[in-house]
Amino acid sequence: MASSYEISEFLKIHFPQATFIIEAVGNQQATVRQPIGPNELRPGNTVSGPTLMGLADCALYVAILGEIGIVALAVTTSLTINFMRRPDGSKDIVAKCSLLKTGKSLIVGEVSLYSQGDDRPVAHVVATYAIPPH
Secondary structure (H helix, E strand, O other): OOOHHHHHHHHHHHOOOOOOEEEEEEOOEEEEEEOOOHHHEEOOOEEOHHHHHHHHHHHHHHHHHHHHOOOOOOEEEEEEEEEOOOOOOOOOEEEEEEEEEEOOOEEEEEEEEEEOOOOOEEEEEEEEEEOOOO
């Protein structure tokens, strides 16, 4: 298991481009928040699909690291996203992840994404990670 601090420090070194904030991690769950600015928007003042997919992927990675410890070579093997409603381009996006199955070589999780302050999901993701032997 890795703490929020340990995961944040690992990400600063190995993923310096990451701009999301870890709000909670543990008990096979993670909550992360992506500040939204002009770089995350598409025309119509809505958050871009790649931003939502990337944040969901990151939320799952954080939940996994919180569960099994720092495993740098854990990688996404599949990710399916359903866009449900238009995200508010003036609000951060919050991703809430729960791990559904934690095996030795594969971990499956789901992520719900929200515009901050709104309890209606803007997208739902199911994804699988491959875990190297450790």
